[in-house]
Amino acid sequence: MTDESPIALHAISVSIRSKGGSRSFHLCVRLFALSLFCTLIFISPLRLSAQGAASVDDLPQRATAARNSGNLPAAISLYHQAVQQKADWAEGWFYLGLLNYESDQFANATAAFTSFLKLQPGVPPVMALRGLSEFESSAYDDALRDLEQAVLHGAANDPHNEQIIRFHYAQLLTRAGRFDDAMKQYQFFADRHIENPDLLAGLGLVGTRTAILMSEVPAQQRPMLEDVGRATYTFLSGDNEGAGRLFNTLFTQYPSSPQLYLFYATLLYRDRSNLAIDAIRNEVAAMPDNGYARAVLAFTLMIAGRFAEARPEAEKAMEQKPDLEMAQIALGRCLIETGTGPSDDKRAEGLLNQVLSRDSNNLEAHMAMAALYSRTGRREDEYRERMACLRLEK
Numbered sequence: 001m002t003d004e005s006p007i008a009l010h011a012i013s014v015s016i017r018s019k020g021g022s023r024s025f026h027l028c029v030r031l032f033a034l035s036l037f038c039t040l041i042f043i044s045p046l047r048l049s050a051q052g053a054a055s056v057d058d059l060p061q062r063a064t065a066a067r068n069s070g071n072l073p074a075a076i077s078l079y080h081q082a083v084q085q086k087a088d089w090a091e092g093w094f095y096l097g098l099l100n101y102e103s104d105q106f107a108n109a110t111a112a113f114t115s116f117l118k119l120q121p122g123v124p125p126v127m128a129l130r131g132l133s134e135f136e137s138s139a140y141d142d143a144l145r146d147l148e149q150a151v152l153h154g155a156a157n158d159p160h161n162e163q164i165i166r167f168h169y170a171q172l173l174t175r176a177g178r179f180d181d182a183m184k185q186y187q188f189f190a191d192r193h194i195e196n197p198d199l200l201a202g203l204g205l206v207g208t209r210t211a212i213l214m215s216e217v218p219a220q221q222r223p224m225l226e227d228v229g230r231a232t233y234t235f236l237s238g239d240n241e242g243a244g245r246l247f248n249t250l251f252t253q254y255p256s257s258p259q260l261y262l263f264y265a266t267l268l269y270r271d272r273s274n275l276a277i278d279a280i281r282n283e284v285a286a287m288p289d290n291g292y293a294r295a296v297l298a299f300t301l302m303i304a305g306r307f308a309e310a311r312p313e314a315e316k317a318m319e320q321k322p323d324l325e326m327a328q329i330a331l332g333r334c335l336i337e338t339g340t341g342p343s344d345d346k347r348a349e350g351l352l353n354q355v356l357s358r359d360s361n362n363l364e365a366h367m368a369m370a371a372l373y374s375r376t377g378r379r380e381d382e383y384r385e386r387m388a389c390l391r392l393e394k
Contacts, residue, residue, distance in 0.1 A: 059085065060092065067095060072103050083115070090119045097129065106137035124155035128165050135168050140213070144172040162188065170202060177211040183236075190236035200229030207232050207263045224254060228263075235267050243267075244275075261286070262293050265300065276300045284313075291320025291327070298330035307337040325362075328355050333368040336375060348372055363392045 063078035079096040083089055097112030113130035117123065131146030147169040156162040156169075170185035186203050189195070201214050204225025217225060231250055235243035247264045254260060261283035268276035280297040287293060294317035301310035314331035321327055328351045335348035349372060355365040366388045373382035 060089070063092070063095070067099065072099055075099050076103065076105075083112075087115070088119060090116055093119065094126065097126075097133070101129065101133055101136075104136075106133045109133040110137060110139070110142075122149075122153065124150045124153040125161070127153075128155040128161070132164070132168060135172070140172060140175060143168070144176060147172060163194065167199065167202075171213055174202065174205050175211055175213050179206045179209055182206050186233075187236050190233055193237065195233060197226055200226045200233060203229035203232045208257070208259065209263070224257075227253070228260065231264075232267070259283070262290075262296060265296055274304070277304065289320065291317050291324065295321060295324050295327035295330060298334070299326045302330045302333050307334045310334050311338055325355050325358070328352070329362070329364050329368060332365075333371070336368060336372045345372060345376055361392055363389060366392065 059078055059082035063075055063082055066072075066075035066078055076096065076099050079092050079099065083092040083096060086092070093112050093116040097109045097116060100106070100109035100112060110130055110133040113126055113133060116126055117130065120126070127146045128150035131143045131150055134140070134143035134146060147165060150156070151165060151169055156165040166185045166188050170182045173179075173182035173185065182202075183206055186199065186206065189199055198214060201217065201222060204227070205212065205214065205217070207228040208225065210225075227246075227250060231243055231246035234246055247260070250257075250260050261279050265276040265279040265283065268279065277297065277300050280293060280300060283290065283293040284297055294313050298310045298314035298317055301307070301313065310330055311334035314327055314334050317324065317327035318331055332348040332351035332355075335344045335351075339345060339348065348368070352365050352369050352372070355362050356369075359365070366385050370382055370385035370389060373379075373385060
């Protein structure tokens, strides 16, 4: 960076912090703002500098001097005065947000970043910073919206940004009950061999399907969650044998938590379906009224091509959980493969259409539809579904 870049110079001293369950999650965050705002300057260098130069008052210079000297209260006051006089000064709004964030004044930081985004909509790094500010001020729904958009548009692409953004994003996805999406964020850490007690606890929340933040975890539950997270992390890291040993220990150590069988099965079922089937059968035996477990069993048997075995489990799952997407797909596909007439075909099509009406990008549903239309000779419909499958598999 050159001396002509005030944002870059300041960013060297910035430390992004988080409260609650993630203060101990140290992941090179001191470099976060440097990397993030190098990206910002790359996106729009002229617009920021031009707006800063447009101010005829000395407030921007005084604010910069206070910021560079580390006098945050004075800098915040001066930036606040400056943007009140010149509301279209984007750089001023940015620094006002950043300094408020550093001072743990998260609501004020959110408001300042919002003003910046009104002037320069959709800048991913600033959306990420607003999302982190919202997280810290407990505006979790807003934080999820902003971090999701920031990740979607590349704010997490830089290595220094990715850790802190994905960690908070994963927590918010877990809180929202989007466990599979949260798992995808945690996969990033396992791929890079980044391990931490908070991360393991977060994975434990995903594994136990507990839709809360880590800061809300009762202290007595933390050891179990870390144990579940460690087994899950081991699996995500590619050590299947080690994960198997850890999960077997969990089954013995926590016999009153039979949902762990189900979770382990969901990890296994796509690549190691036979092991998954055994694990899920244990779950169904322990909790015969668990419609979700039956749906997973039916789906796993379906993936393994064991349609005759899958169909009765899918029927039972539909009785217990008629709106469960996994059960609808499993039963629909089993009806196609084991059906004996038009009534079974019609029922299968109805079930799969229910899934696609909610999720038009569901690959398994499109694959089942293609199989149905192939069997019934509806060539144009089959072609359409196969094209959809090819699109989704890319």
